[in-house]
Amino acid sequence: MASDRRLLWVISYHHACNDGTLMALVAVLPILIDEMDLTYSEIGLLGFGLLITVVVQFFVGKASDRHFSRYMLEVGAALMAASFLLIPLVSDFRGLFVVVIAMRVGASFYHPIGVSWITREYQGKYLDTALGIQSGVGNLGVIIALGSSGFLGEYLGWKAPCILWAFINIVAVAMGLALTKGHKAPAGPSRKTRTAPARSTLKKIAWITLPIATGGAFYQVTTYFGPINLTQVHGWSAGDADLMFATWIGVGTLTSYLFGRISERYGRATILRYGYVTGCASAFLLAFVSSWYLILPTLLVFGAVFFLTYPALFGVASNATDPSERGTAFGMIFGFQLGGGAIVVALCGVVSDIFDDPSYSFIIVGVLGVASVLTLTILEKDNGR
Numbered sequence: 001m002a003s004d005r006r007l008l009w010v011i012s013y014h015h016a017c018n019d020g021t022l023m024a025l026v027a028v029l030p031i032l033i034d035e036m037d038l039t040y041s042e043i044g045l046l047g048f049g050l051l052i053t054v055v056v057q058f059f060v061g062k063a064s065d066r067h068f069s070r071y072m073l074e075v076g077a078a079l080m081a082a083s084f085l086l087i088p089l090v091s092d093f094r095g096l097f098v099v100v101i102a103m104r105v106g107a108s109f110y111h112p113i114g115v116s117w118i119t120r121e122y123q124g125k126y127l128d129t130a131l132g133i134q135s136g137v138g139n140l141g142v143i144i145a146l147g148s149s150g151f152l153g154e155y156l157g158w159k160a161p162c163i164l165w166a167f168i169n170i171v172a173v174a175m176g177l178a179l180t181k182g183h184k185a186p187a188g189p190s191r192k193t194r195t196a197p198a199r200s201t202l203k204k205i206a207w208i209t210l211p212i213a214t215g216g217a218f219y220q221v222t223t224y225f226g227p228i229n230l231t232q233v234h235g236w237s238a239g240d241a242d243l244m245f246a247t248w249i250g251v252g253t254l255t256s257y258l259f260g261r262i263s264e265r266y267g268r269a270t271i272l273r274y275g276y277v278t279g280c281a282s283a284f285l286l287a288f289v290s291s292w293y294l295i296l297p298t299l300l301v302f303g304a305v306f307f308l309t310y311p312a313l314f315g316v317a318s319n320a321t322d323p324s325e326r327g328t329a330f331g332m333i334f335g336f337q338l339g340g341g342a343i344v345v346a347l348c349g350v351v352s353d354i355f356d357d358p359s360y361s362f363i364i365v366g367v368l369g370v371a372s373v374l375t376l377t378i379l380e381k382d383n384g385r
Helices: 002-036 040-048 050-066 072-089 093-107 110-121 126-156 159-179 198-232 238-257 259-266 268-286 292-306 309-320 323-355 360-383
Strands: none
Touching (some): 050 323, 110 309, 126 259, 126 309, 198 268, 268 292, 309 323
8 A cells, every 4th residue: 555655646746746837837927928028918828728738638648548658647747847948948929839838738648647547546435535635736736836936936037936847847757757666557458458439438428528617617717817806806916816816725725635535424426516506606706705804715615615526526537437448538527627717718808808807707607607516416316426
């Protein structure tokens, strides 16, 4: 079990590197606006590059089902490290866009490989615990990046956080090669066994695609428009607003570590229902309230409950699919999650411009949350989950 836990923490560290690197770039964008004279449309185009991850990770997941290799996580981390080492060398939007695309390609590896590896390696009651740990460690990487990159960029220049996260990814490569040495990758399908068609895999997880996409939208809209709403509409300082939403991610990280116990007691279906109901209520509140004594408890409850829906959905997808198609399944799942988030964020930007009010973003995502609750309620019984 010690070696199994070591493997889990290595995979989880890769998750922290993956998500933290992405958040570090978001954190230094305000600095790059001045350094490179970027326009808001160019920043939007950089964000829309998230769809590159959606496309690439589907093929990465499909490839892992045919031939699973423990080195694939290291390939992704190495690409992200190389991308951030190159960022300080560019001086305009074109160069930055090329580097961001390369980083998005690197980010395509973790979710279809790391999460599917965990679901193949850990079975039974420990699966939920393992999924909760990897989810929590990934969130921890986001918190560290969000809390440090902006300050490092201001005091040491925007190159500093880029170099730091490149080094962190290099450590992930070295750690993966050293600590998983001799550990056999999960057995994939035999040569005589053909991997399941993508259409067949999609059919098994189709009933949760809307909640998955909505979950991605909740995360992206809250991180992008939450601080903007407080600063632009309600007069908060950027530091105070960022602190509020860092707390939101922080409490979500803590509860993610406890997902195994919570799931064992209440079940995944109950977690999903209450998670999306909480998300809906929180979104509508965040659209209208501005006082810290209302926003803080809202975000604490929102984070504590809603972040549990991510490992819950992973567990549902794991039960619905065969080990031989897990890479494809999780490639699809994170495609819906990231794609849904990218599209909804773009829509929220347009609507916010029309009404000159970013709070409409939370109304949009709240409505999507209601649709997800109805979907889970109606289809849960029919699917026997």
